[in-house]
Amino acid sequence: MPLTDQKTDQKTVAPDVRITRARAARAAVPLAGHAEFPSPVRRADPLTLLARQDTGRVPELRPLRYGRMAASPLACFRGAALPAAADLALTPRTGFTVQACGDAQLANFGLSTAQGRRLVFDFADFGETLPAPWEWDVKRLAASFEVTGRECGHPAAQRRRAVLAAVESYRLAMHDFARRTSLDIFFAPADARTLRVVAAHRLGPARRPAPGAHLTEIRDGHLRLAAGGPLVVPAGRLAGDGDPATLTDRLGAVLSRYRRTLGPARRALLDRYRLADAARTATGPGDAGTRCWVVLLVRTGTGDPLFLQLKEAGPSVLQEYTGAAVPGGPGRRVVAGQRRIQAIGDVFLGWARASGFGGGDREFHVRRLRDGRDAVDVTTMTPDILRAHARLCGWTVARAHARTGDALAIAAYLGSGPAFAEAVREFAVSCADQNERDHAALRQAIRLGRVSAAAGS
Structure with missing residues (x-):
């Protein structure tokens, strides 16, 4: 003890x-x-x-x-x-x-x-x-x-x-x-x-591509998220989690709720962008099977992209072994913890609770998607x-x-x-x-x- x-x-x-x-x-x-x-x-x-x-x-x-x-x-x-x-x-x-x-x-x-x-x-x-x-x-x-x-x-x-x-x-x-x-x-x-x-x-x-370049492609004259086999699936092609035809709208509703967790200045920054596309991605071994979405937002007028990750949040694996009481639900827990231990803050960090995904309410934490430039095969070290x-x-x-x-x-x-x-x-x-x-x-x-x-x- x-x-x-x-x-x-x-x-x-x-x-x-x-x-x-x-x-x-x-x-x-x-x-x-x-x-x-x-x-x-x-x-x-x-x-x-x-x-x-x-x-x-x-x-x-x-x-x-x-x-x-x-x-x-x-x-x-x-x-x-x-x-x-x-x-x-x-x-x-x-x-x-x-x-x-x-x-x-x-x-x-x-x-x-x-x-x-x-x-x-x-x-x-x-x-x-x-x-x-x-x-x-x-x-x-x-x-x-x-x-x-x-x-x-x-x-x-x-x-x-x-x-x-x-x-x-x-x-x-x-x-x-x-x-x-x-x-x-x-x-x-x-x-x-x-x-x-x-x-x-x-x-x-080696020279690295621009952040996010590997995530997108031009389809029908518009910037869209690129499909990546079974691991990156555009929202319109998915079965499950309700009607695929309404999935982008439901993700938009998640973003609307998430927006309320941002301060006024950050909301104003987010409001310069509009939702252009979404895709489900598969996460690492521990999180595989939880809902994780990449959403592409583009700035009105210029088309500059912004990538956000909407990742399902659940109880921490430590929770039952510590008895720690965390107010506000899993999404808020992740955001509060990240803000405490992360060296450099993420201006787009927030959370949301939403329904319509697999039955019942789901919690998500939202952050700016890292561009993956430092992806490395640890077995070559x-x-x-x-x-x-x-x-x-x-x-x-x-x-x-x-x-x-x-x-x-x-x-x-x-x-x-x-x-x-x-x-x-x-x-x-x-x-x-x-x-x-x-x-x-x-x-x-x-x-x-x-x-x-x-x-x-």
Whole structure:
């Protein structure tokens, strides 16, 4: 059980009191205790947990999720956010809460461009964000580097260095943030040298197309979203979710409700655009089957495009294991969490509740669609590149936690040595071993017909 409920604002508590709490936490939960991974007899069955998430998802897309997860142990790991949360809930907690990403794995980080064309490395997915123990993000992150290193074929020694780099980067950054003011933390930039290494690998030397160019085509003299096989389907060609002929109108209604969550200046900016087209897209392994739409808006008079993503929001996978009360519904939860931990804000971020999709009300969070320029095959990463990503991801998680939690207490708990990193590395290895067994069990269930799976990239 948590040692503190953190109902008292950390800013009103004296530093020595917060350090005393951290020392008490370390006495109750020694650093070495974070090596613990739940035994098989304590774990919930992953396939049962995944099946529970199928309720309410688009029926024809459910098999795609399992087909993607069955492709490799890494894909299985990426899609298993709920089983991961169930495992983490069985591990020791220090009692210090932060706004957690909820699924802080390597695949959920990316590059974006800030004002002035400055590159920023940050979280790229916020669907599971929730107030939760800080350790859960760190352990999920560390395990993702062990699993990715195995997928890349890196030897054990190189995988160990990558995992330790992620956790040590978190620890060192948290000590740094513990000495800074809240404003300093909020605007802290990532290490420029590491960012250049990661950006060079993700973007490469080749000339990149204009943002969104790969999403569109000219049809009947108008800019439209380009179909991409079964994964990108224009709204007019879809069955299910009601009459396809009215789907664009219903999505327009979602946009109207979303518009009300924007401030006056942002509403005025959105009002310069009109809805031109919409298409359903398939998301990553964990979200496959939920409703996700790309909408193309064009500016009246000039035709300049704006791409928004309307993504269905549900309860965070962490919710049942934390008991956190989140007002306003899942869409608002995602938006509020994203605003708290994202380095660079999204002026089009908002949410909406709508009916007419699969029966009952659905929640959506809306954001500007990233252009995907930094899409990268992680299995091609060299050990040095993977380690650079680990340092950057660890720092990014620490900044989010320092912005929303007690950096001083967490830093004091972590201490000055590598004991925590070594313990979490052991956790990551055990987690990766179990993930391989879970992947094998999924493939076996597919072979036996207990789970329906469909191929899909």
